[in-house]
Amino acid sequence: xxxxxxxxxxxxxLTAGVAYDRQHQRRRGFVNNNGxxxxxxxxxxxxxxxxxxxxxxxxxxxxxxxxxxxxxxSDVRFNSVDHYINALNPDDSGxxxxxxxxxxxxxxxxxxxxxxxxxxxxxxxETPTFIELAYRTVGTGLNFDLRPAVSRSAEAGVKAxxxxxxxxxxxxxxxxxxxxxxxxxxxxxxxxxxxxxxxxRRGVEAQWxxxxxxxxxxxxxYTWLSAKxxxxxxxxxxxxxxxxxxxxxxxxxxxxxxxxxxxxxxxxGFSAALEAQYAGxxxxxxxxxxxxxxxxxxxxRAGLEQGAATWTLRxxxxxxxxxxxxxxxxxxxxxxxxxxxxxSAGRNYLIGVSANARF
Numbered sequence: 001x002x003x004x005x006x007x008x009x010x011x012x013x014l015t016a017g018v019a020y021d022r023q024h025q026r027r028r029g030f031v032n033n034n035g036x037x038x039x040x041x042x043x044x045x046x047x048x049x050x051x052x053x054x055x056x057x058x059x060x061x062x063x064x065x066x067x068x069x070x071x072x073x074s075d076v077r078f079n080s081v082d083h084y085i086n087a088l089n090p091d092d093s094g095x096x097x098x099x100x101x102x103x104x105x106x107x108x109x110x111x112x113x114x115x116x117x118x119x120x121x122x123x124x125x126e127t128p129t130f131i132e133l134a135y136r137t138v139g140t141g142l143n144f145d146l147r148p149a150v151s152r153s154a155e156a157g158v159k160a161x162x163x164x165x166x167x168x169x170x171x172x173x174x175x176x177x178x179x180x181x182x183x184x185x186x187x188x189x190x191x192x193x194x195x196x197x198x199x200x201r202r203g204v205e206a207q208w209x210x211x212x213x214x215x216x217x218x219x220x221x222y223t224w225l226s227a228k229x230x231x232x233x234x235x236x237x238x239x240x241x242x243x244x245x246x247x248x249x250x251x252x253x254x255x256x257x258x259x260x261x262x263x264x265x266x267x268x269g270f271s272a273a274l275e276a277q278y279a280g281x282x283x284x285x286x287x288x289x290x291x292x293x294x295x296x297x298x299x300x301r302a303g304l305e306q307g308a309a310t311w312t313l314r315x316x317x318x319x320x321x322x323x324x325x326x327x328x329x330x331x332x333x334x335x336x337x338x339x340x341x342x343x344s345a346g347r348n349y350l351i352g353v354s355a356n357a358r359f
Contacts, residue, residue, distance in 0.1 A: 092141030
């Protein structure tokens with residue numbers, strides 16, 4: 001629901017609404033006999049309902065200045081009905097409910113026809129998922145001891161169109177999270193989660209786009225992120241200390257992406273681009289005892305596009321990791337057997353055709 005009106009000489013827009021979601025999953029687990037399906041070990045029905053009510057006001061007292069404020073109330077309920085019950089496995093049915101009111105405020109100043117300056121502050125509310133609730137570190141049943149994470153974030157930045165068709169976005173942000181849901185242990189594909197007392201993320205983002213003429217365009221982005229435990233914590237079983245200031249695992253401190261693209265629509269819709277991607281070092285556990293090294297890879301893509309009446313046909317080819325570099329593409333955080341690293345593919349190719357019709 002949206003309502004518009006004039007207040008104190010400025011345009012006011014009010015928005016309010018309610019969202020409701022419901023999910024049901026039948027979860028079953030079996031013994032893994034060297035890849036063969038074994039005996040049943042888990043059988044349950046999981047139900048989730050989420051109700052959100054929200055309201056937001058946006059007011060522009062001046063043509064170059066606007067403010068916004070709002071809030072969202074969230075109520076999320078989990079219910080698990082256990083069907084695998086015997087003398088050795090008790091009834092692990094249970095339910096839990098979470099609720100929170102999350103406010104947000106912000107302002108935007110149109111400093112010039114092509115320059116916007118903005119600032120926002122708000123709270124976030126993140127409940128566990130059924131994946132995160134699935135296992136306890138000790139014992140059976142769902143991990144209903146997990147609490148929702150509440151974050152408080154602030155961001156300020158500028159978006160500007162500058163000379164010769166260039167666009168620049170700059171932003172700085174800070175987020176402090178209480179009870180962040182993080183990995184505790186990972187054993188044989190079974191991952192358990194816990195709440196960290198407090199974490200903090202601070203960073204900057206920069207983006208640049210430019211039309212270079214003659215069908216050429218470029219894009220570049222860079223993110224620097226400091227993600228750390230803001231208070232002492234423990235990890236694993238038996239618990240081991242994690243001092244404040246330790247880096248959050250699985251989060252690179254730097255990411256960068258650069259692209260140079262060329263388009264010739266008169267050549268059957270020809271386009272091509274050269275990409276370079278960089279990712280910084282990634283720690284693999286809470287104690288920062290090991291890390292995946294940084295890497296840089298280069299990719300190439302090209303394609304054609306034709307249109308006729310309501311149809312659009314696209315042919316494309318893509319070569320990833322042109323230099324055939326060996327690098328760690330992802331990590332298994334907190335693996336108790338120290339099998340943290342998952343290698344990415346070497347040089348690989350993708351060729352395809354797609355067709356779209358507009359009705």
